[in-house]
Amino acid sequence: MKRLLGGVIAAALVAGALATTTTPAVAAQATARDTTPVLSPTPYQGWNTYYGLGGDFTEDTIKSVADALVDRGLAKAGYDIVWLDGGWQADQSRSAAGDLVPNPAKFPNGLKPLVDYIHGKGLKAGIYTDAGPYIPGKCGLGSGGYYQRDADQFAAWGFDAVKVDYLCGIAADLDPKTVFTEFAHALRNNASGRPMIFNLCNPVTSPDWGNYPESQQSIYSWSYAPDIAQSWRTYTDVGFHGDIKFKDVLRNYDANARHPEVVRPGAFSDPDYLAPELGMSDEEFRTQLTLWAVAAAPLVIGSDIRKLSTTTIGMLTDPDVLAINQDKAAVQAVRVGAAGTTETWVKRLADGSRAVVLLNRGDSAKTVTTTAAAVGLGGSRFTLKNAWSNQVTESAGVISAAVPAHGTALFRVEPARGVPGIPHVTAGIPQVTKVGTDAQPEGSAPVVAGGDELTVKVAVRNDGSLPVFAPAVTVAGGSGWTATPVSKAPGLIEGGQQATFAFTVKLPPVAPPGTASLTATTTYKTILHGQQRQTTVLSPVVVAPAPPTGTVPLSHHQWITATSGTGTRSSSPTATASPAGRSRSTCTRTSRRSRC
Numbered sequence: 001m002k003r004l005l006g007g008v009i010a011a012a013l014v015a016g017a018l019a020t021t022t023t024p025a026v027a028a029q030a031t032a033r034d035t036t037p038v039l040s041p042t043p044y045q046g047w048n049t050y051y052g053l054g055g056d057f058t059e060d061t062i063k064s065v066a067d068a069l070v071d072r073g074l075a076k077a078g079y080d081i082v083w084l085d086g087g088w089q090a091d092q093s094r095s096a097a098g099d100l101v102p103n104p105a106k107f108p109n110g111l112k113p114l115v116d117y118i119h120g121k122g123l124k125a126g127i128y129t130d131a132g133p134y135i136p137g138k139c140g141l142g143s144g145g146y147y148q149r150d151a152d153q154f155a156a157w158g159f160d161a162v163k164v165d166y167l168c169g170i171a172a173d174l175d176p177k178t179v180f181t182e183f184a185h186a187l188r189n190n191a192s193g194r195p196m197i198f199n200l201c202n203p204v205t206s207p208d209w210g211n212y213p214e215s216q217q218s219i220y221s222w223s224y225a226p227d228i229a230q231s232w233r234t235y236t237d238v239g240f241h242g243d244i245k246f247k248d249v250l251r252n253y254d255a256n257a258r259h260p261e262v263v264r265p266g267a268f269s270d271p272d273y274l275a276p277e278l279g280m281s282d283e284e285f286r287t288q289l290t291l292w293a294v295a296a297a298p299l300v301i302g303s304d305i306r307k308l309s310t311t312t313i314g315m316l317t318d319p320d321v322l323a324i325n326q327d328k329a330a331v332q333a334v335r336v337g338a339a340g341t342t343e344t345w346v347k348r349l350a351d352g353s354r355a356v357v358l359l360n361r362g363d364s365a366k367t368v369t370t371t372a373a374a375v376g377l378g379g380s381r382f383t384l385k386n387a388w389s390n391q392v393t394e395s396a397g398v399i400s401a402a403v404p405a406h407g408t409a410l411f412r413v414e415p416a417r418g419v420p421g422i423p424h425v426t427a428g429i430p431q432v433t434k435v436g437t438d439a440q441p442e443g444s445a446p447v448v449a450g451g452d453e454l455t456v457k458v459a460v461r462n463d464g465s466l467p468v469f470a471p472a473v474t475v476a477g478g479s480g481w482t483a484t485p486v487s488k489a490p491g492l493i494e495g496g497q498q499a500t501f502a503f504t505v506k507l508p509p510v511a512p513p514g515t516a517s518l519t520a521t522t523t524y525k526t527i528l529h530g531q532q533r534q535t536t537v538l539s540p541v542v543v544a545p546a547p548p549t550g551t552v553p554l555s556h557h558q559w560i561t562a563t564s565g566t567g568t569r570s571s572s573p574t575a576t577a578s579p580a581g582r583s584r585s586t587c588t589r590t591s592r593r594s595r596c
Contacts, residue, residue: 036184036226036227036228036229036230036266036267037188037195037266038265038266039195039196039197039230039266040197040230040266041265041266041328041330042265042296042325042326042327042328042330043231043268043296043297043298043299043325043326043330044081044161044197044230044231044298044299044300045077045078045079045080045081045298045299045300046079046080046081046082046083046124046126046161046298046299046300046301047065047069047074047079047081047082047083047300047301047302047305048083048085048126048163048273048300048301048302049062049083049084049085049087050085050086050241050273050302051239051241051242051244051273051275051278051302051303052242052278052302052303052304052305053304054087054241054242055085055086055087055140056087057084057087057088057106058105058106058107059106059107059108059109059114062082062084062114062118063114063117064306065082065304065305065306066082066117066118066121066123067121068305068306069082069121069123069305070121070122070123072305072308072313073313073317074301074305074313074316074317075121075122075123076317077316077317077319077322078299078322078326079299079301079316080122080123080124081123081124081125081126081160081161081197081300082118082123082124082125082126083125083126083127083128083161083163083300084125084126084127084128085128085163086128086139086140086141086165087103087106087140088102088103088106088107088111088127088128089101089102089103089140089141090102090103090104091103093134093140093141093142094134094141094146098146098149099149099153100129100141100146100150100153111127111157112156112157112158115157115158115159116158119158124160124161125158125159125160125161126159126160126161126162126163126197126199127154127157127159127161127162127163128162128163128164128165129141129142129143129150129162129163129164129165130142130143130144130164130165130166130167130168130169131143131144131164131165131166131168131169131174131176131179131180131183132144132166132167132168132169132170132171132172132174132179133145133168133172134168135168135171135172138167138168138171139165139167139168139171142168143164143183144168144169144172144174144179147182147183147185147186148186148189148190150186151183151186151187151189151190151196152190152191152192154187154190154196155190155191155192155193155194155196156191156192158194159194159196160194160195160196160197161196161197161198161199162187162196162197162198162199163199163201164180164183164198164199164200164201165201165202165203166180166201166202166203166204169202170202170204170209170212170216175215175216176202176204176215176216176220176221177215177223177224180200180202180224180225180228180229181224181228183198184198184228184229197230197231198228198229198230198231199229199230199231199232199233199270199298200221200225200228200229200231200232200233201232201233201270202216202217202218202221202232202233203218203233203235203236203237204216204217204218204236205217205218205219205235205236208236209236218233218234218235218236218255219234219235219255219258221233221234222234222258222259222262222269225267226262226263226264226267229267230266230267230268231267231268231269231270231298232268232269232270233270233271233272234252234255234256234258234259234269234270234271235251235252235255235256235271235272236252237272238252238271238272238273238275239275239278239279242278242279243278243279244275244278244279244280244302245279245280246280246281246284246287246288246406249275249280249284249287249288249291250361252271252272253271253288253291253292253295255271256269256270256271256295256297257295257332257333257334257335260331260332260333260334263296263330263331263332264330265328265329265330266330268296268297268298268330269295269296269297269332270297270298271292271295271297272302273300273301273302274288274289274292274299274300274301274302274303274316275288275302275303276289276301276303276308276312276315276316277303277307277308277309277312278302278303281406282311282312282315283404283405283406283407284406284407285312285315286315286388286407286408287359287406287407287408289315289316289321290321290357290387290388290408290410291345291357291359291408292325293321293322293324293325293355293410294324294325294332294333294345294346294347294355294357294410295332295333295347296325296327296330296331296332296333296347297325299316299322299325301316318387318388320385320387320388320390320412321387321388321410324347324349324355324387324410324412327347327349327350327355328350329348329349329350331347331348331349332347333345333346333347333355333357334346336370336374336375337370337374340361341360341361341362341366342358342359342360342361342362342366342368342403343358343359343361343368344356344357344358344359344368344370344374344375345357345359346375346376348376349412351414352414353412353413353414354375354376354377354412354413354414355387355410355411355412355413356370356375356399356410356411356412356413357408357409357410358370358399358400358401358403358408358409358410358411359403359408360403360404360405360406360407360408361406362405362406362443363405363406364405364443364444364445364540365402365403365404365405365407365429365537365538365539366402366403366429366443367400367401367402367403367426367428367429368400368401368403368409369398369399369400369426370398370399370400371397371398371399372395372397372398372399372413373397375399375413377413377414377415378415379415379416380396380397380465381394381395381396381415381416381420381465382394382395382396382397382399382413382414382415382416383413383414383415383416383417383421384399384411384412384413384424385411385412385413386401386409386410386411387410387411387412388409388410392421392422393421393422393423393424393425393464394416394420394421394422394423394424394464394465395423395424395463395464395465396463396464396465396495396496397463398424398461398463398496399411399413399424399463400424400426400461400463401426402426402427402428402429402536402537403537404537404538407537419528420464420465420466420528421464421529422464422526422529422532423462423463423464423465423466423467423468423495423526424462424463424464425460425461425462425463425464425468425493425522425524425532425534426460426461426463427458427460427473427520427521427522427534427535427536428458428459428460428461428520428536429458429520429536429537429539430456430457430458430475430518430519430520430536430539431456431457431458431459431539432446432454432455432456432505432518432539432541433455433456433457434454434455435447435448435452435453435454436452436453445515445540445541445542446541446542447542447543447544448507448511448541448542448543448544449507449511449543449544449546449547450507450508450509450510450511450543450546451507451508451509451511452506452507453504453505453506453507454504454505454506454507454541455502455503455504455505456475456483456502456503456504456505456518457500457501457502457503458473458475458500458501458503458520458522458536459498459499459500459501460473460493460498460499460500460501460522461493461497461498462493462494462495462496462497462498463495463496464495465495466495466526466527466528467492467493467494467495467527468492468493468524468525468526468532469491469492469524469525469526469527470489470491470492470523470524470525471489471490471492471493471499471522471523471524472489472522472523472524473485473489473501473520473521473522474520474521475503475505475518475519475520476518476519476520476521477505477507477516477517477518477519477541478507478511478512478516478517478541478543479508479512480507480508480511481505481506481507481508481511481516482505482506483503483504483505483506484503484504484505484506485501485502485503486502486503486504487500487501487502487503489501493524501520505518507543510546511543512543513543513544513545514542514543515540515541515542515543516540516541516542516543517538517539517540517541518538518539518540518541519535519536519538519539520535520536521533521534521535521536522534522535522536
């Protein structure tokens with residue numbers, strides 16, 4: 001089991017994470033050591049019980065998941081480790097003879113038959129323990145004092161991977177480098193001679209876990225773990241059982257990015273598990289998978305795969321994204337340029353190409369741009385393959401995309417050869433520049449009402465080397481909205497040039513309240529590749545309910561957003577307050593719109 005923690009991230013860690021190198025060149029990989037066998041030259045993949053099932057799993061559960069890994073195509077895509085986290089052990093976890101004991105109610109046949117079943121499916125099996133001695137209330141089991149005995153037992157059962165936690169290790173005030181090194185030695189020298197992946201899991205971080213010296217924290221594992229383990233955790237847990245938040249995914253990614261220089265084939269930084277459908281949107285999970293892929297991180301699914309949607313399974317098995325993660329050079333991505341709301345991350349691939357991530361951390365869609373030169377490529381023409389959409393285009397050097405809120409674009413970029421390809425065209429995000437005569441700030445979702453007239457602009461940029469002809473843009477909004485062009489479309493857009501298309505968008509007199517979206521669809525012709533079509537990401541517009549007539553309490557009116565200090569939001573004048581009376585609602589009303 002893991003100890004799960006929330007709280008504010010230490011400022012020093014954030015500063016350190018944001019100070020990640022800003023050059024595309026990845027530092028030379030550490031010299032290979034004789035002490036750590038290369039059991040998985042590329043990041044291993046699999047599934048773990050923790051985030052989706054917690055400690056509630058049995059022999060039948062694990063068999064069902066193993067079946068699903070095969071039946072749903074995950075095993076074929078490389079997810080081949082079935083990993084038991086904490087919860088497999090008996091309440092009295094060790095026998096009088098000193099052997100670890102599985103929970104007899106959950107595993108009436110023991111673990112060896114289960115491992116045999118997993119192996120019979122063509123899969124591998126993983127198990128969990130803790131580096132410290134068993135301390136009731138601090139960990140579910142502990143291997144302290146029994147390292148060689150437990151390593152021999154895991155090997156005899158047939159396990160292929162061992163996750164070693166540090167909950168009782170920190171409770172016993174042990175030195176992690178010392179105890180993890182001893183455990184690694186025991187695994188390598190198990191009586192069966194069985195190779196077993198060692199996942200070093202020290203999740204301790206200060207101040208969340210208390211005030212510990214850096215040498216006892218997860219952020220220090222990079223300094224010794226590559227010599228003894230196949231992977232090592234770089235920060236605390238990415239979330240809670242069944243509850244993963246996007247902000248914590250970014251937090252763990254930033255912490256994981258601090259030491260790319262120690263990653264090499266067979267030794268990988270571990271930012272924790274993939275967590276689809278446990279609290280994040282599809283877009284947010286796509287971002288997590290993208291970032292984990294370029295980080296050369298182990299891809300271990302923490303959700304219950306039996307319940308995942310076909311959309312999520314499609315993301316997890318995307319061949320182009322997995323190829324980037326599994327690239328044999330095993331280089332971890334670094335950031336290019338400054339940290340901020342939008343960022344560029346680049347991973348050098350074995351064939352000399354680059355995996356480029358355009359990341360949008362913000363709450364509204366953004367156009368994110370970098371260049372081939374910035375990511376370390378020379379030349380005048382470049383092929384861009386969008387790893388998620390499979391679209392292949394050609395650029396004269398600019399790498400750009402409209403990226404949704406909390407989203408990413410992932411390109412594989414390499415010098416172009418032969419006949420020029422389809423020009424890389426970026427259809428910009430529809431921008432509402434005016435509501436009526438009121439100017440709107442860029443990047444914010446405008447608040448509109450029935451009957452409003454919006455001024456909308458869409459910028460279309462051609463980053464290819466050849467022109468595109470007959471560019472046309474159409475804009476669509478909510479039900480009953482009409483969009484009328486108010487600018488003349490150019491006959492062509494030369495390479496490296498941009499054209500802006502303007503529209504008047506009219507809402508019907510009565511528009512359903514809520515969040516609507518503007519989309520822009522761009523079509524254009526190319527000399528060599530015919531007609532092309534591209535649709536932008538959604539640009540949200542908030543439609544306010546019609547304002548009340550006469551003199552009425554505004555608190556009775558339907559709100560758009562509401563903030564309550566500690567009480568329950570209410571549409572009546574009476575709010576449910578805490579004993580301290582700190583409940584608060586904030587409302588704004590204009591002549592045509594009300595905002596609460």
